[in-house]
Amino acid sequence: MEGTDFDEAAFFRSIAGSGVRALLIGRRALVALGVPVLTADYDFWLHADDVVALNQAVESFGLVPNRTPDEARQVGRYVLENDEHVDVLIARVVKTVDRTTVVFDDVWSRRRELEVAPDARIAVPSLDDLILTKRFAGRGKDIDDIRLLEALRAEEGSQ
């Protein structure tokens, strides 16, 4: 089997070096924290003012946005694609399926940083906030991920 030639370390390094306020969320964040789940794509929650900067940071990887920055801000999300799929949420405020309000700036202030490649630190939400993000879309598989995050929280709490 052949993987793509996508350089994940360079991708994260480029994002980290750009200074954008980007939180890695979704299952890729779970993996980085220590939960073995399968995922095909990358999910970020990005500060709405940093859309242009993120697009510039990943342009050299052939990742093309499917919306203009203004369109993306109106819709609240967009996608960067080539063989890889990067889903970018840029809503400043999101309500969970059970109506809890989650504010990007608050989550950003509570972020933790992980070294995901040499010279590349990426921000992920705190565990409590990552569980909140898993309540955004309200899918059955998100409940499975919440269960795993709660196990991770128990594991980290015991250390």
Added chain:
Amino acid sequence: MTERIRARLKAINDRTLSPAEWKARMSLAVTSEEHEQDRELIRWFRRRYTTPADRLAYARRAYARWTWIR
């Protein structure tokens, strides 16, 4: 597995639950045995792949294997 079945399963998996369905599913208790199994899985993963970088690299290899097997 045919593409049609695969697409159907994906649609089921990605379906947004209603607030009532969400509440009902969330109220299902995880048994202590299931919780401990989850924690053991996490302990294995973090022992085997000690850094975020190693874990992310594993995930890409695992996905490549899975898509090849499909």
